[in-house]
Amino acid sequence: MINVTGIVYFSSVSENTRRFVDRLELPAQRIPLRPKDPALTVTTPYVLFVPTYGGGNGRGAVPKQVIRFLNDEANRSLIRGVVAAGNTNFGSAYCIAGDIVARKCQVPHLYNFELLGTAEDVHRVREGLGQFWLQR
């Protein structure tokens, strides 16, 4: 069994992204919501799941908590890919947090899903992540 430590995610109190990650039934660690919570430091490679914030002008698209997490060089060195959540109603800003993180960290932007994601999305991401880790 390969160690697919695999997932680090952020989810606001709306819990949309958490619910998607829960349905994957894969080990996952959550980036803390509040500044006073102890910071998350990871020690094994992971794929980041990030919701897109903001409204269309793109500013503030990546949640502050995620930026803080990635500012830690140890965390940053272990990111292998990014999956983004969003809503097509935001037009060209749809899932833009995934584009931003992929470019900043030079990793592939693997997949986008809307809101809680569909059963199909869960299936594709589960399968896709399995393949992705095998090929690495």
Added chain:
Amino acid sequence: MSEKLKLVSRVTAINWNRIQDDKDLEVWDRLTGNFWLPEKVPLSNDIQSWHTLTADEQLMTTRVFTGLTMLDTIQGTVGAVSLIPDAVTPHEEAVYTNIAFMESVHAKSYSSIFSTLISTGEIDDAFRWSEENENLQRKADIVLNYYRGDDPEKRKVASTMLESFLFYSGFYAPMYWSSRAKLTNTADLIRLIIRDEAVHGYYIGYKFQKALEKASPERRQELKDYTFELLFELYENEEQYTEDLYDPLGLTEDVKAFLRYNANKALMNLGYEGLFPKDQTAVNPAILSALSPNADENHDFFSGSGSSYVIGKAVNTEDEDWEF
């Protein structure tokens, strides 16, 4: 008809330096950051394009916009306002006043489109149609009935359905024109409305879910059953309304896929999984890309076909907080 006006029973001065629910401030900031007015959109650039549409196409488009005007009027004047007395925090009340005002901006923006593109007589005819169309009136009645009712959570469900589902039979038309490079400025304006409605649906749905957290299992089941019943009732009516509008142009089935796709999103905003399966929600790719240029299948790295798509494309947005 005299109804007793329900108001918040006790008002305390709102203190934005003490926030009970961070989501209130986050959404307030998002909504105020997204503020816009129709006067900023150069609608008159669409006049030439408008005259390339056939009479049937113009009629459909005009009727679509009166229908949307109706929904925005309901939401601005009754819907968002009816949520205020149920608010749990003073900041939630303030967010609803913002939503209510913005819905009135949306309603007014359709009048800007009308006055730019069509004559006063045609405008009057279109509004008369909206008064006489049974399916549009029924849609309004169903929602208004819940706004007047005595269940705060059912009001939120009805409101989320309106924000995240009922608008889309109308929003289809400007996305359709945009995909054919027509009425592109009008489409830009509608995209601003679509963006606002997403935040509204998300927020009201979130507040519904917060209320559910404290509810008994029986009450949760009641609200879930109610939500799906309401969705079916509204969906059936939307199908008929869609036929009224789009049958003459042969677009009805395409619109219905878009309806089901958005019905699923409305459910998700309320915390439920989507109801319609993938094969019934396959939105025409041209419509989806008019809505969001990023929504194409190439964003599936796992499929293999998207393997050329690796590192995110250039994005001209920066936050100062990045330290690398």
